[in-house]
Amino acid sequence: MKRPNILILFTDMQRADTIESWGNPIIKTPNLNNLVKEGTSFLKCYTPSPVCVSARCSLHYGLYPSRTKCYDNGPMKPDEEDSYVHQLNKAGYYTHSIGKCHFTPNPYELRGFHTREIQEEISQDPKKDDYLNDLFKSGYSHITDPHGVRGEMYYIPQVSQMPSELHPTNWVGERSTEFIKKMELKHTSWMLFSSFIHPHPPFALPAPWHKIYRSPDMPLPNVPQNTDTLLTSINKKQNRYKYRDQGLDNNLIKLIKAYYYGCISYVDFQIGKIIKTLKDTNQLDNTVVIFTSDHGEHLGDYNSFGKRSMHSTSSRIPLIVRFPGVFPNNIRITNPTSLIDIAKTCLNLGKIKSDDNLYEGEDLLEIAKGNSKRITVFSQWNR
Numbered sequence: 001m002k003r004p005n006i007l008i009l010f011t012d013m014q015r016a017d018t019i020e021s022w023g024n025p026i027i028k029t030p031n032l033n034n035l036v037k038e039g040t041s042f043l044k045c046y047t048p049s050p051v052c053v054s055a056r057c058s059l060h061y062g063l064y065p066s067r068t069k070c071y072d073n074g075p076m077k078p079d080e081e082d083s084y085v086h087q088l089n090k091a092g093y094y095t096h097s098i099g100k101c102h103f104t105p106n107p108y109e110l111r112g113f114h115t116r117e118i119q120e121e122i123s124q125d126p127k128k129d130d131y132l133n134d135l136f137k138s139g140y141s142h143i144t145d146p147h148g149v150r151g152e153m154y155y156i157p158q159v160s161q162m163p164s165e166l167h168p169t170n171w172v173g174e175r176s177t178e179f180i181k182k183m184e185l186k187h188t189s190w191m192l193f194s195s196f197i198h199p200h201p202p203f204a205l206p207a208p209w210h211k212i213y214r215s216p217d218m219p220l221p222n223v224p225q226n227t228d229t230l231l232t233s234i235n236k237k238q239n240r241y242k243y244r245d246q247g248l249d250n251n252l253i254k255l256i257k258a259y260y261y262g263c264i265s266y267v268d269f270q271i272g273k274i275i276k277t278l279k280d281t282n283q284l285d286n287t288v289v290i291f292t293s294d295h296g297e298h299l300g301d302y303n304s305f306g307k308r309s310m311h312s313t314s315s316r317i318p319l320i321v322r323f324p325g326v327f328p329n330n331i332r333i334t335n336p337t338s339l340i341d342i343a344k345t346c347l348n349l350g351k352i353k354s355d356d357n358l359y360e361g362e363d364l365l366e367i368a369k370g371n372s373k374r375i376t377v378f379s380q381w382n383r
Contacts, residue, residue, distance in 0.1 A: 003350045004323065005183075005287040006088070006191040007278070008342070009271055011264070012052065012100060012200040013307065015296030016045070016316040018264050026217065027261045031272035032320070035291055037330050039322030040368050045337040046377050047295040050307045050314045054381070055294040055339060056102050060085065060111065062343025062359030065380045072382055075105045082358060084343035085112030085191070091352045094188045096179060099172040099195035113193070117175050119168055121147045121197050131171050138166055147197060148204030152243050155305055156252075157203045157210075157259035164206035169198050169263070173270030177277040184281040191346070194274065199263035199297070203256065209266050213258040220250060221257075221300030230302055230311070234381070238306035253300040260299060288349050289322040290342060308381050315379050321364055323349070328368060335367050338377040 017024055021033040022041065048058035049065050049072075057070040060083045068077045089095050089112055098117045103109055107120050108128050119131035126132040126141075135146055143161055147168055160167055176194040183190050224230065239245040271291070278284040296314045298304040307314045319337060321327050326349070340361035347354050348363045362372055 002187065002286070003091075003093070003189040005189055005283060006093070006346050006349065007274070007287050007289050008191075008193045008195075009274070009289065009291045010099075010193060010195040011267055011293040012195075012197050013295060013297045014199055014264060014293035014318060015299070015313055016043075016318050018199075018261070019318055022318070026213070026219070028212075028265050029268045031268045031275060032291065032318075034275070035271075035289065035320045035322050038324060039289070039320050039329065040327040040364075041332045042319040042321075042337045042364065042367070043332050043334050045292065045317050045319035045339075046315050046379050047293075047317050048338050048340050048377075048379055050295040050309065050379060050381050052102050052294055053104050059294070059339040059342060062340050062361050064340060064360055064378055066378075067360065071380060073104070076103060079109070079111045081112065083112045084346055084354075084359065085193075087347055087352055087354055088112075088191050088350060089114060091350060092188065093350065094183070094186070094190045095193075096190065097193040097195065098175045098179065099193075100197050101193070101195065117179075119171060119197065121200070131168055134171065135162070135166055140166060145204075148202030150202055154202055154242050155244055155256060157205075157255050159210045160204045160206040162206065164209065167206040167266075169196055169266050169270060170206070172196050173273050176270075176274045180274065180277045180283065181281060184283060189350070196267050196270070198267055199260050201297075203259035203263055205259055205262045205266060209262050210259065212265055213261045215251060215255040215258045218254040218257040218261075221253060221298075221303075223301070223303055227302050231304065232309055234308045235298075235302065235304045235306075238308060239304060242305050244305045248300070248303065257299055260297070285324075287323075288326075288346070289320075290345075291318065291320045291322075292339065292342070293317045294339070310379060310381075319364075321345070321368075327365060331368070333368055335372055336374065336377040337362075337364060337367060338379075341367070 020029045021036045053073040057076040117130045123129035345364040
């Protein structure tokens with residue numbers, strides 16, 4: 001029997017309390033609920049860095065920021081063919097990514113993947129960005145903000161300028177299903193990094209998904225009486241450059257949450273399509289499915305917006321692993337875990353030996369079995 005396939009379903013800026021079966025009474029995530037039921041939930045997973053590039057660098061190389069020297073949205077460590085993706089590649093896996101990788105300083109490099117289908121939120125070049133190329137070919141070359149209008153509109157919920165079939169979230173879902181179909185008859189094990197930009201702001205949902213939640217039904221954010229004493233300088237700076245520092249509008253905050261939840265439910269819908277494709281092509285039983293995110297989002301909690309702080313709204317993320325017969329079904333682990341654990345987990349599941357000093361994480365399977373003595377994980381933003 002060939003080594004298991006590995007599918008990483010990755011979102012951007014999704015906080016841990018946004019899964020229905022993890023206790024959120026409002027959000028609807030039926031396909032994530034199924035992953036929870038059929039897999040192992042790690043309830044106390046924390047990002048190694050509560051900002052995009054740094055977190056993704058730590059994920060890709062299995063190292064904390066203190067080792068990667070990437071602490072913020074600056075350049076990643078030089079690629080020295082030492083990522084876990086490189087190791088999978090060298091062991092015979094076909095490695096492919098679809099969607100956002102956020103590699104810096106060159107967003108189009110491979111860093112171990114055999115191939116990429118690129119969708120980056122800042123890209124303006126359809127010759128290099130596959131999503132933009134497809135969008136422009138469909139007659140939408142006039143669109144200047146396919147991922148939503150930023151700047152002053154960064155935290156203003158908005159309806160996408162494209163129909164749902166051309167939305168960036170749907171594109172990642174469709175391209176992922178096509179890749180899985182293509183690999184059905186291959187004799188090579190594969191690894192797919194399927195990475196959605198949502199629910200990262202701006203919250204630009206396609207119609208009719210923008211009406212799946214209504215703002216009057218959203219709870220107000222958590223703002224303790226001593227909130228001012230709980231804030232760091234970065235909380236205040238983020239509010240300033242996200243245009244959220246000139247007074248709070250509770251109706252707007254509830255609308256932001258409604259669209260944020262809608263973004264997650266739309267991703268959940270894509271995950272359902274991807275899992276169904278695995279099942280329809282008889283690949284589900286031999287595929288490890290990992291769902292997680294890079295960091296969270298304050299959503300008005302503590303009168304803050306964005307990320308970059310160690311409040312749990314920013315630093316705690318979802319993590320679910322589904323591989324029945326190996327990972328226990330429908331259990332919840334409270335040991336601390338981190339994105340850096342994914343590298344060693346994938347290599348061990350692929351029966352690939354690696355230098356113990358190369359990666360700092362632990363095997364999530366061993367944690368699930370109760371074989372880990374670790375009581376602490378670390379997170380760092382900036383120096």
